[in-house]
Amino acid sequence: MSKTFFEAVKGRRSVYAISKESPISDEQIQKIVEEAVLHSPTSFNSQSSRAVVLLGENHDKLWDITAETLRKIVPTEQFEGTAQKLSSFKAGYGSVLFFEDQAVVKQLQENFALYADNFPIWANQSSGILQYVVWTAFAEQGVGASLQHYNPLIDDEVKSTFGIPAEWKLIAQMPFGGVVTPPGEKEFQPIEERVKVIK
DSSP states (O other), X not given: OOHHHHHHXXXXXXXXXXXXXXXXXXXXXXXXXXXXXXXXXXXXXXOOEXXXXXXXXXXXXXXXXXHHHHHTTSOHHHHHHHHHHHHHHHTSSEEEEEEEEHHHHHHHHHHTGGGTTTHHHHHHHHHHHHHHHHXXXXXXXXXXXXXXOOTXXXXXXXXXXXXXXXXXXXXXXXEEEEEEEOOOOOOOOOGGGTOOOOO
């Protein structure tokens, strides 16, 4: 096994305390996301995954949209905790939005009707792989990140604000930035209960 590969796997953690100081350049951020999109696998090589990188005021705008959306539906007495969490994401340097192009998914469903029910599932799996690749690559460069899911509540406003094609389905949001507080020790369930080898 590649020691370097598994070191990268182990180094990927959820980092919630992030700052607006990025340890890498905007060009490096873009390159990581582009390489991940290019080389992450998709079912039938559909290449249905999409990504949008928000930096600067556009990153801030994303979390303002999320806060205003949730303010309308979260009870007032509970909103303070929600607001603090959203502020911690806004405190980061940027966000990556992950989408799946539903036009591609629907075309596959038409072309391969036998597997029609599976294509949305496979698209989500492809997106998960892409998210993991970006997340791990960020961690390798000292960039802290976490994965959030405020979709579908924010979908319409996000698409309208950032000019996202209607066919793109929002899957996840990844706020990232400089690491302020590293994650603590991770606890593991016994591996024997999670992996079975049958000979």
